[in-house]
Amino acid sequence: MDFTTALQILDSTVRLSTPLLLACLAGLFSERSGIFDIGLEGKMLMAAFISAAFAFTTGSVWLGMLAAIVASMALSALHGLASITFRGNQLISGVAINFLAAGLTVLIAQNWFGLGGRTPSLETGARFESLTLPLADSLAGVPVLGPIYAELISGHTLPVYFAFACVPATWWVLYRTRFGLRLRAVGENPAAVDTAGVSVIGMRYAAVAICGLLCGIAGAYLATALQAGFIKDMTAGRGYIALAALIFAKWRPWYALVSCLLFGFLQAVALRYQNIELGPITLPGQFMDALPYILTVVILAGFVGRAIPPRAGGEPYVKER
């Protein structure tokens, strides 16, 4: 493998990691507050469709993004209503959202555009363009570092940079602000937060809203930046891979970056090579697709340190009698 190929795979890794990272951080906010969210997939899918539909209709990628965020947050509100206010089962609510999104997106797309469940291709202006960072062109000639800067770091769309900036931002919010302290506490012991005079319900809704916001951006990125338009089931399990990455990351922001890059890399490799020749063994591309899940099982089995989820995760908060 030469330098150019390696660079291309890494470049593709960055692009493929972005939706995983956004969804993973979305899940991090929600799960740190004690609300398990298996509906990342559904929210991303809905956001992807809505962003493509609105971007196509209005011609503005930003209106598409805005609509996607609104749609994703609406689904989040639904999840919050079911699991926080009505203390329902969080897994069931999440699964319901996934089914709802899978069905609704195709149904509405067919009704609006009549293209068999997809949106028309998006033109320039209706999708995010690559940004060229300052000096990228002039530095491209510098050996090794030049191409890395020009290809790998420069030349991505705005949401990519946003997603990577979200990592330190999330860390800062979580560990350096009052909101973060309360968020972490409410996922560990909501009774402690309640008796300290802070609203458990308010904290959890705030977390779920942030989750919806980030999922909305992730979905819009898929349809208006990574690709140009919405196709049926275009999230292709990314919501689940993001959940796997979250466990892999032990619910921590910097670890989330590492695990999302790793899983994005596996996707990039699988995308480029159908089969991988390793001496006498040939690994099928599907193996790469399955690897994130296999790695997660390894982590959960406790081989590589322990992944301890937030202690109050999945449990609706009820004041004790």
Added chain:
Amino acid sequence: MTVPAIELIGISKSFGPVQANKDIAIRVERGTIHGIIGENGAGKSTLMSILYGFYKADAGEVFISGQKTEIPDSQAAIAAGIGMVFQHFKLVENFTVLENVVLGAEDGRLLRPSLAKARRELKALADDYGLNVDPDAVIETIGVGQQQRVEILKALYRQADILILDEPTGVLTPAEADQLFRILGRLRDEGKTIILITHKLREIMEITDSVSVMRRGQMIATVKTADTTPTELAELMVGRKVLLRVDKTPARPGDPVLEIEGLSVTDSAGVARLNDVSLTLRKGEILGLAGVAGNGQSELLEVLGGMREGRGTVRLNGKPLALSGPDADGQARRAAGIGHVPEDRQREGLVMPYSAWENSIFGYHRDSRWQNGPLMDNASITANAREQMERFDVRPPDPTLAARNFSGGNQQKIVVAREIDQGPDLLLIGQPTRGVDIGAIEFIHQQIIALRDQGKAILLVSVELDEILSLSDRVAVMFDGKIMGEGPADSATQSGLGGLMAGLAGDDTQAMANWTLSADATRQVGTPSVEKIEAQLAEKHADASKEV
């Protein structure tokens, strides 16, 4: 007359059909320690939860320092200067002490300035009241005594003038409890008002200035502590005369029933829970096992009861018991003549949704008495259960009622009745009176002594040192899976046992006549300090947490 710190008028609260508080009125004077005493379910905790805004009262008024105050939530209670230390601590286990103190009382959106300020204030509070805790320690690595101090610090950091403590000594060693009382005394002297909820008469007499008695949701009386006696308070609590002392004749021990030699247990995480334990128990005697929860007492009961495997030798009436393999189960133990009242009656002693008559034969359900061909003889089981319930004063004596519908004391009576009625040679009994009312405690104690007087052997495990001392003939103290010492109950003292429960044999301990102290107990001059005891227990606590 001065304005009281707290005045409640006409407080009522119902949970469905259950009236937990009925027209409660109480006055608590500023700068006093006010005790609230009552049996389980008397409504003490409900009343305090209303005062702390955890529940909303159906009717009634709250006056704080003479001002009528609405307390719709905990935030309002904190604003009114009320702090509460719950029985089950409300701490975030993987946060540091500092983070727990600051949570909900931050000064601004950014954390660092809040934490820095809290660190300074904590230092000042520690100096003022003797509330020493390492601010950077993570909660799950410190002992319960220190965790409780964090709860008190939380309240003081929020400028609480009124501090409510719900059953604060349940988890403490005697020395830690004394230390807590000293702190509370100091807080009172600084002008704070303290409400102490407890069911222990000794604590009320020791530390409070006045005391209110609750019974069945009603406030029965409020008196000055100096003007009352434990006997009078107990009568007010229960509504009839009770014996506070256990009446018993001296034991007449006979032949050994249970001989334990070199018994060890290692849990699934590889941590030694029992380490080379040897004990002998004779006919007609009660051996009490004292210790802080989690030091091997539970494991010992479980091995003897056939619920856990162990290594070593255990003989019952001279015959060795299987400690592992298929014969080491509860069925075989019961057949051999061991009755077992487990520590956790709701999980291990009863099947809560099942009726009392079904529960009355569990463990003995294969007995031919209850069979009718291939079927169970339900009619005779029910008849037997009804008779048993009447004899053991289970209320109501209705065998068709589900176990969960009985109160804690009556549930315990069902289990005790089942095990005692089989006439076991050895009765294992864990926490016989945990969560049980005074009236029922008296009854259960009488039953245990009656069994002893029939010449049976009883192994008693309890976290209540008072219970161990009043019921046992001999006492053994466990720490870190080992026996630290054993001797007659008559010569044992609270302070002597307290040190031994942390593996420390100070002067008090060595002064206990006819006691045999293990070589593992650290000899020392003087009385072990609270700090030393806590350090010992916290080290143990850290070990125990590795299991998770």
